[in-house]
Amino acid sequence: xxxxxxxxxxxxxxxxxxxxxxxxxxxxxxxxxxxxxxxxxxxxxxxxxxxxxxxxxxxxxxxxxxxxxxxxxxxxxxxxxxxxxxxxxxxxxxxxxxxxxxxxxxxxxxxxxxxxxxxxxxxxxxxxxxxxxxxxxxxxxxxxxxxxxxxxxxxxxxxxxxxxxxxxxxxxxxxxxxxxxxxxxxxxxxxxxxxxxxxxxxxxxxxxxxxxxxxxxxxxxxxxxxxxxxxxxxxxxxxxxxxxxxxxxxxxxxxxxxxxxxxxxxxxxxxxxxxxxxxxxxxxxxxxxxxxxx
Numbered sequence: 125x126x127x128x129x130x131x132x133x134x135x136x137x138x139x140x141x142x143x144x145x146x147x148x149x150x151x152x153x154x155x156x157x158x159x160x161x162x163x164x165x166x167x168x169x170x171x172x173x174x175x176x177x178x179x180x181x182x183x184x185x186x187x188x189x190x191x192x193x194x195x196x197x198x199x200x201x202x203x204x205x206x207x208x209x210x211x212x213x214x215x216x217x218x219x220x221x222x223x224x225x226x227x228x229x230x231x232x233x234x235x236x237x238x239x240x241x242x243x244x245x246x247x248x249x250x251x252x253x254x255x256x257x258x259x260x261x262x263x264x265x266x267x268x269x270x271x272x273x274x275x276x277x278x279x280x281x282x283x284x285x286x287x288x289x290x291x292x293x294x295x296x297x298x299x300x301x302x303x304x305x306x307x308x309x310x311x312x313x314x315x316x317x318x319x320x321x322x323x324x325x326x327x328x329x330x331x332x333x334x335x336x337x338x339x340x341x342x343x344x345x346x347x348x349x350x351x352x353x354x355x356x357x358x359x360x361x362x363x364x365x366x367x368x369x370x371x372x373x374x375x376x377x378x379x380x381x382x383x384x385x386x387x388x389x390x391x392x393x394x395x396x397x398x399x400x401x402x403x404x405x406x407x408x409x410x411x412x413x414x415x416x417x418x
Contacts, residue, residue, distance in 0.1 A: 126321075126360050126361050127326075127358075127359040127360045127361070128321075128342055128343045128359055128360075128361050128362075128363045129324075129330060129342060129356040129357055129358065129359035129360075129361065129362050129363070130342045130343070130344065130356065130357040130359070131341050131342050131344065131346040131354055131355075131356060131357070132354075132355045132356055132357045133354070133355050134348070134352055134353070134354055135151050135152065135154075135158050135331075135352065135353035135354065135355060136151070136154075136352060136353075137149040137150060137151040137154070137168065137333075137351045137352065137353060138150055138151075138154045140154075142167065142181070143179065143180055143181030143182065143184075143230070144179035144180060144181065144182055145179045146169060146176065146177050146179060146180065146181065147169070147171060147176040147177070148167045148168060148169040149167070149168045149169075149170075149351055150165065150166070150167050150168075151166050151168070151333055151351075151352075151353035152164065152165050152166040152331060152353060153165025153166065153167075153245065156387075159385065160329050160331050160355055161247070161329060161380040161381055161382065161385075162246055162247035162248075162249075162305050162329075162378050162379075162380060162381045163244070163245070163246060163247075163329065163331055163376060163378060164189060164245040164246065164247050164385075164387070164392060165243075165244070165245040166242065166243070166244050166245075166331070166333060166353065166374075166376070167242065167243045167244075168241075168242050168333065168335060168351070169239060169240065169241060169242070169243075170238075170239075170240045170241075170335075171238070171239055171240075172237070172238045174232075174234075174235055174236055174237075176239075177198075177232050177239040178232055178235065180200075180229070180230060180231035180232050181229060181230040181231065182229050182231070183203075183227055183228065183229045184227070184228070184229070184390060185225060185226070185227045185390055185391070185406050185411055186220075186222035186225070186226050186228070186390045186391070187222055187223070187224060187225045187226075187253070187390070187391045187392070187393070187402045187405075187406075187411060188222065188223075188247070188248055188253040188391060188392040188393050188402070189222055189245050189246060189247050189248050189253075189392045190219065190220060190221045190222065190245070190246040190247075190248060191218075191219075191220045191222065191243060191244070191245055191246075192217065192218070192219050192220075192242075192243065192244040192245075192246065192281070192282075192309065193212060193217060193218045193220075193230065193241065193242070193243045194216075194217040194241055194242045194243075194244075194281060194309075194311075195212045195213065195214060195215065195216055195217065195240070195241040196214065196215065196240040196241050196242075197214050197237075197238045197239065197240040197241070198214065198232065198234055198237065198238060198239035198240060198241065199211060199212065199213055199214070199232065199233035199234050200212040200230050200231065200232055200233060200239075200241075201229075201230070201231050201232075201233050202218055202220075202228060202229070202230055202259070202261070203228060203229050203231075204226050204227060204228035204229075204257075204259070205226065205227040205228070205412060206226070206257065206412075208228075208259060210259075210261040211233060211261075212241075212261065213263070213264065214264065215263075215264025215267065216261065216262055216263050216264045216267075217261075217262040217267065217281055218259060218260065218261050218262065219259065219260050219262065219281075219282075219296050220257070220258075220259035220260075221248070221255070221257060221258050221259065222257055223248070223252070223253065223254065223255040223256055223257045223258070224253070224254045224255065224256060224257065224411075224412065225257060225402075225405065225406070225411035225412045226257040226259075226412070227411065227412070242333075242335075242374065244309070244376065245392075246305060246307060246378060247305075247381055247385065247392055248305075248381075248392075249304055249305075249381045249383060250383055250394050252304065253392075253393060253394075253398075257412070260295075260296075262281070262295050262296070266295045267279050267280065267281055267294070267295060268280050268292045268293065268294065269292075270287045270288065270290055270292050271288075272287065272288060272314070272315075272318065272320055273288055274314065274315050274317075274318030274319065274320070275315035275318060276312070276313050276314040276315045276318050276320065276366075276370075277313050278292070278310055278311070278312050278313070278320075278322075279310065279311045280292040280293075280294040280308075280309075280310050281294050281295065281296060281309040281310070281311075282294045282295075282296040282297045282298075282307045282308055282309040283296075283297055283298075283306075283307060283308030283309065283310070283377070284297070284298055284299070285308060285310060285322060285323065285324065286323055287322070294308075294309070296309070304379070304381075305378040305379050305381065306325065306328065306378060306379045307376075307377070307378040308324060308325075308328070308375070308376065308377040308378070309374070309375075309376050310322075310374070310375040310376075311372065311373075311374055311375075312364060312372070312373045312374075312375050313336075313370070313371070313372045314339065314364060314365070314366035314370055314371050314372075314373075315366065315370055316366055316367070316368050316369060316370045317365070317366060317367075317368065318365070318366050318370075319363065319364070319365040319366075320363070320364050320365075321361045321362070321363050322361060322362040322363075322364065322375065323360060323361050323362075324360075324361070324362055324375075324377050325377070325379070326358060326359065326360050327358065327379065327380075328377040328378060328379055328380075329355075329377065329378060329379075329380050330355075330356040330362060330375070330376070330377040331353060331354070331355055331356075331374075331375075331376045331377070332348060332353060332354040332356065332362070332364075332373050332374065332375055332376075333351075333352075333353045333354075333373065333374040333376070334348045334349065334350050334351065334352055334353075334371060334372070334373050335350075335351070335372050335373070335374060336350070336370070336371060336372035337350065337366060337367060337369045337370050337371035337372060338350060338366075338367045338369070338371055339364050339365060339366050339367065339371040339373055340364070340365040340366075340367065341354055341356070341362075341363065341364065342356070342363050343363065345365065347367075348371075348373070362375060386398065386399050387399075388402075388403065391403065391406075
């Protein structure tokens with residue numbers, strides 16, 4: 125018998141701002157109690173008003189985790205201390221492993237129009253927190269898409285889910301063992317009234333976020349409103365059903381790390397002492413690996 129994952133609890137998103145004043149909605153990470161090992165934070169940004177996003181995210185540091193930026197609409201440029209430069213275009217994504225340390229900026233490349241997308245933070249285990257930083261820009265054409273039987277579609281940025289009998293290998297973690305947290309990151313779009321059963325690995329923690337319309341979750345049909353997140357219980361299958369207007373839901377899953385988390389802003393370590401070291405390294409120009417320009 126297939127075990128459908130039940131709803132554990134709803135996570136409300138909250139309007140806030142970050143960077144130099146970019147307006148967004150934060151669900152995971154709005155409070156420390158709203159983390160879901162190893163998922164630390166999920167921000168959604170969506171605005172037609174340039175005043176909400178033009179200031180962008182000027183140079184800032186990270187250490188100890190991964191950041192995932194997925195653009196639905198709009199353009200953003202990434203630059204970092206390693207000399208990397210990349211443009212995020214509509215439908216594309218960037219997967220960055222901060223590791224020991226990176227200092228980067230994310231700045232809009234438009235002065236009008238809609239800016240819409242997400243940024244996810246995924247923790248790294250202690251053994252990987254001090255690895256060298258790296259990143260990958262992923263074009264929209266690299267992200268596989270599969271139609272669903274009821275008229276919807278699923279795009280897969282990370283993982284290798286089976287959808288209507290087809291295995292889709294995302295550009296990130298498309299092979300087992302590629303990343304220790306074994307992340308899955310999908311954008312599921314359902315037609316009005318459509319139901320989809322999505323197998324995901326048992327034991328992974330699963331988080332949902334509705335960014336269009338409303339959906340029902342699990343066998344009980346619990347409602348997920350627009351801009352709400354949901355933490356699911358364990359099981360083998362995520363069941364989603366769109367309401368009358370259809371729905372678009374992020375489905376994010378990862379293997380839990382099971383280690384203590386010590387966080388101060390953009391630094392995520394295991395102990396307070398490691399946090400203090402990260403702050404000292406940043407202050408003294410030692411955040412990056414030996415031999416790298418700071």
